Amino acid sequence: METFFATVSAGTLSTLEGFINDWVVYLAIGIFAIELLKYLVRGKMSWRLLGDSGTNLLTQAAYLTISYTVFYSLYGAVFYGAHEFALFEIETTWVSVIVCIILADLTYYWGHRFTHRVGMAWATHEVHHSSPNFNMSVAYRFGPLDDAWAILFDVWLVIIGFDPLVAFFCSLFVLQYQTFLHTEIVKKLPWPIEFVMNTPSHHRVHHGSNPEYLDRNYGGMFIVWDRLFGTFAEERSPVVYGLTRQIGTVNPVIVFLHGHYDLLRNVVKTPGLGNKLRRLVMPPGWEPPLPSRATHPAPSD
Amino acid sequence: MGLRPITSLAVSAVVTAALMVGGGWLASSVRTATDSSPKASSQGNRDPVHEGLRVDVSGVRSELGNIVVTVYDEAEALASYSTESYVAYRSQQAVTGAMTIDFQELTEGPYAVTVHHDENANWAYDDEGWSTSGQRGAYDEPPFERAAVMPGSVSLEMFYYD
Known part of the structure; x- marks a missing residue:
């Protein structure tokens, strides 16, 4: 019991992080192999599907390149800068790491929403949602600026008072957990798990383009946030994966950049500065109001 | 289940903020097991010959200026490196490498010890060399609980910032 209250060193934490990183990848490869086998047996295997999966991995490579060259140092600068304003003095123990993981999941919920x-922000995140398939490889399909928006929400862990390294570890842990949600081979887990935790079933809903599934199940590790904040939907009808308007390509360059390209094109073609700016902050699907007529018809009384 | 979800964004934001602050407060109330019993005594390094507190400073980079050791017995004084509410204070000509500063009068504890290398001897806290007992890295500012030592000996390694 005492180990839970003992100090956890930065070295221990980064060793653990490396260990988890490696095993997530090994397990994901194993599960992906099973998924491919299942596609084969069901006669659903196609070059298109393999191309889509390959593209998923290429977006990950591009994303990681950007993360390592830009965002990890930005994370460092922002986190250590924000730590100066820490609200509480929090020692790094396993207890505080566990509390931080739970709170990291809460900040993830809002960042994701x-x-x-x-x-x-959707311009980068829609890359992750633009595959019409759902398997382990989709977990690695990321957009170019996914990290940029995450920083805005993860930094609150440091402002609360968690050590920057702990906050980074916990934010990463929440992402790593979600790798295993991207599969169709797990149907439903026992109800107490489905009630509290985010599961493949809940996450299939999140990736659905069915109207009743849109903007649902934002949680990372825990689904309780969605139940609490009214964004939960249960998986009932079969899920149609992807965007409401499918991108219809596996070209890795288009997949990686289509969100920002579309945003830019939409901003350019939207009339009026106010509407252009609104386009940046309004939800996907928003259209500027039609120009109002100069005069309203007079009331006919 | 029976509970109705919160649909108002404003209420959601308040609930989220409360959960964050509550979680932070909870995590901050957990004190490390080793830190609850001050280090010097738990490690049994009380010097039977020497009375009081002996401060061993290492990593002094030059013999310029003075090595200033300040000992605090309260958290707030340590947090602000107070120049008024300390329990003991010594200044000695710096010696490159290691130095020992004795406080024979300090027999109570727990104490937090800070060392400042005032290289330009201007009696100001510039960004020169610093160290605090219990400090884990150059940018770590340990709270009093972690910095606390009992009479005996304590070792501090200097960190330089310029």
């Missing part, structure tokens, strides 16, 4: 409901 933000990337779905704010146009300029």
Whole structure:
């Protein structure tokens, strides 16, 4: 019991992080192999599907390149800068790491909801949602600026008082957990798990373009946030994966950049500065109001 | 289930903020097991010959200026590196490498010890060399609980910031 209250060193934490990183990848490869086998047996295997999966991995490579060159140092600068304003003095123990993971999931919930409901953030996150398939490889399909928006929400962990390294570890842990949600081979888990945790079933709903599934199940590790904040939907009808308007390509360059390209094109073609700016913050699907007529018809009394 | 979800964004924001602050407060109330019993005594390094507190400073980079050791017995004084509410204070000509500063009068504890290398001897706290007992890295500012030592000996390694 005492180990839970003992100090956890930065070295221990980064060793653990490396260990988790490696095993997530090994397990994901294993599950993906099973998924491919299942596609084969069911006669659903196609070059298109393999191309889509390959593209998913290429977007990950591009995303990681951007993360390592830009965002990890930005994370460092923002986190250590914000730590100066820490609200509480929090020692790094396993207890505080566990509390931080739960809170990291709460900040993830809001960050994730933000990337779905704010146009300029959706531009990067819609890359993750643009595959018409659902398997382990989709977990690695990321957009170019996914990290940029995440920083805005993760930084609150540091402002609360968690050590920057702990906050980074916990934010990453919440992402790593979600890798395993991207599969169709797990149907439903026992109800107490489905009630509290985010599961493949809940996350299939999140990736659905069915009207009743849009903007649902934002949670990372826990689904309780969605139940609490009214964004939960249960998986009932079969899920149609992807965007409401499918991109219809597996070209990795188009997949990686289509969100920002569409945003830019939409901003350019939207009339009026106010509407152009509104386009950046309004949810996907928003259209500027039609120009109002100069005079209203007079009341006919 | 029976509970109705919160649909108002404003209420959601308040609930979220409350959960964040509550979680932070909870995590901050957990004190490390080793830190609850001050280090010097738990490690049994009380010097039977020497009375009081002995401060061993290492990593002094030059013999310029003075090595200033300040000992605090309260958290707030440590947090502000107070120049008024300390329990003991010594200044000595710096010696490159290691130095020992004795406080024979300090027999109570727990104490937090800070060392400042005032290289330009201007009696100001510039960004020169610093160290605090219990400090884990150059940018770590340990709270009093972690900095606390009992009479005996304590070792501090200097960190330089310029």
